Amino acid sequence: MDASVLPQLFGSQDKHLKMLEDALHVTITSRGMKIEISGEEPAVDKARSLLKQLLELLARGIPISQTDIVTAIKMSERGSLDFFINLYEEEIGRSYAGKPIRAKNFGQRQYVQAVKKKDVVFGIGPAGTGKTFLAVVMAVEALKNGKVKKIILTRPAVEAGENLGFLPGDLKEKVDPYLRPVYDALYAIYGVEHTTRLMDRGVIEIAPLAYMRGRTLEDAFIILDEAQNTTVAQMKMFLTRLGFGSKMIVNGDKTQIDLPKGALSGLIDAEKKLKGIPDITFVTFDIYDVVRHPVVASIIKAYDVKEETKHNIEK
Numbered sequence: 001m002d003a004s005v006l007p008q009l010f011g012s013q014d015k016h017l018k019m020l021e022d023a024l025h026v027t028i029t030s031r032g033m034k035i036e037i038s039g040e041e042p043a044v045d046k047a048r049s050l051l052k053q054l055l056e057l058l059a060r061g062i063p064i065s066q067t068d069i070v071t072a073i074k075m076s077e078r079g080s081l082d083f084f085i086n087l088y089e090e091e092i093g094r095s096y097a098g099k100p101i102r103a104k105n106f107g108q109r110q111y112v113q114a115v116k117k118k119d120v121v122f123g124i125g126p127a128g129t130g131k132t133f134l135a136v137v138m139a140v141e142a143l144k145n146g147k148v149k150k151i152i153l154t155r156p157a158v159e160a161g162e163n164l165g166f167l168p169g170d171l172k173e174k175v176d177p178y179l180r181p182v183y184d185a186l187y188a189i190y191g192v193e194h195t196t197r198l199m200d201r202g203v204i205e206i207a208p209l210a211y212m213r214g215r216t217l218e219d220a221f222i223i224l225d226e227a228q229n230t231t232v233a234q235m236k237m238f239l240t241r242l243g244f245g246s247k248m249i250v251n252g253d254k255t256q257i258d259l260p261k262g263a264l265s266g267l268i269d270a271e272k273k274l275k276g277i278p279d280i281t282f283v284t285f286d287i288y289d290v291v292r293h294p295v296v297a298s299i300i301k302a303y304d305v306k307e308e309t310k311h312n313i314e315k
Contacts, residue, residue: 008063228258
């Protein structure tokens with residue numbers, strides 16, 4: 001082992017090391033070129049396997065960030081650590097700064113593979129799992145490679161505790177702030193100026209779901225975000241817009257429905273009706289796939305438990 005990899009492995013001010021120790025309940029120390037792990041035997045074995053995977057990554061010249069540490073820990077918890085290195089073998093795209101974009105966990109890898117193979121893919125799971133960002137990355141790559149002629153990004157105009165009517169402008173201008181994650185993803189890949197030029201030319205279209213009615217979308221990569229807030233009629237309308245040479249991604253979180261009480265979510269309805277259709281795939285993410293700060297997964301879990309308890313009481 002090259003001594004120069006230890007600072008990269010341990011991270012700035014040993015941040016990576018502390019994350020590993022806290023998650024695995026072990027103590028990790030280094031004496032020269034030797035790494036020592038102390039703790040209970042199962043935890044020590046897990047830490048040893050995890051460190052081997054991280055060292056293999058560094059040996060391949062791939063730098064490690066806190067996100068990579070979190071991913072390795074989560075995959076270790078799920079028993080899928082053997083697939084960790086595989087995540088880094090495929091480059092999905094590159095950021096505006098030239099940084100490689102790869103799947104960050106097993107759930108994201110399944111999502112990417114599904115989009116490659118199928119024309120319609122549903123990504124269902126909590127916020128922070130990278131559904132929107134990855135969908136935009138794959139759409140941009142399809143456009144760059146000439147597989148599609150345009151990218152269409154849309155979402156339903158449903159209020160999440162705010163009143164759209166009080167926002168200035170027409171329907172598109174009212175909804176634009178709600179599409180911020182989509183804009184952020186495009187800016188990260190194309191930069192602000194190039195994104196704006198492509199939008200001005202109509203190569204990239206960002207619009208409310210209502211604007212999709214009556215259209216047939218051919219040779220396009222179409223992404224529907226916040227799909228849990230579609231009605232059954234809206235979801236049917238959207239899905240039947242699919243034309244030849246197009247791909248469609250439908251993303252949503254079934255725990256974040258903002259529809260009026262009693263209204264059935266088009267996402268939940270579609271999952272029941274469309275599962276089993278050969279050209280449609282459903283990829284489900286869970287809290288282990290959250291790629292934000294580690295505490296976000298804990299917050300989601302805490303809220304899920306509370307909602308489940310409330311549901312059981314109401315029953």
